[in-house]
Amino acid sequence: MGCGNIYKRRMKVCTVAFLIYLDYKALQQREKWTNKTKTDALWENAHKRNAKRVLSWIVELEGLWVKLGQYLSTRADVLPEAYICLLKQLQDSLPPRPLEEVCQTIQKELGKSMNELFLDFVNVPLATASVRFLDSWVLDVE
Known part of the structure; x- marks a missing residue:
């Protein structure tokens, strides 16, 4: 849903x-x-249930929502423990983007194809991470 209709994302x-x-x-x-005596357990179950909902839609919506989830996963003073435990998954276990999408982004941002920029490129991801290209970065590959 990453590039989907903004209204669908808002509705979600x-x-x-x-x-x-x-x-x-x-x-x-x-x-x-x-x-x-049972209310604490009820609240804990509700927190777990709703934390799963939040994690699910954050992963589906991608982008800035993932950043928000990563930030919230560090805020034990704001959210119940159930949310913190689940949102910590956003720190290092997001599903990787398709290779074609990565190649298109690199070509768009850097103006050259993967073959022109890299001598060797492994197609299997080792991990996922947020990478932001800045205009001030210089990539000099010759």
């Missing part, structure tokens, strides 16, 4: 946010009728 965010909101509101109502 709003839908997931609304589902999470409803889940927590329903839990607040249920808590009134539940034994006090």
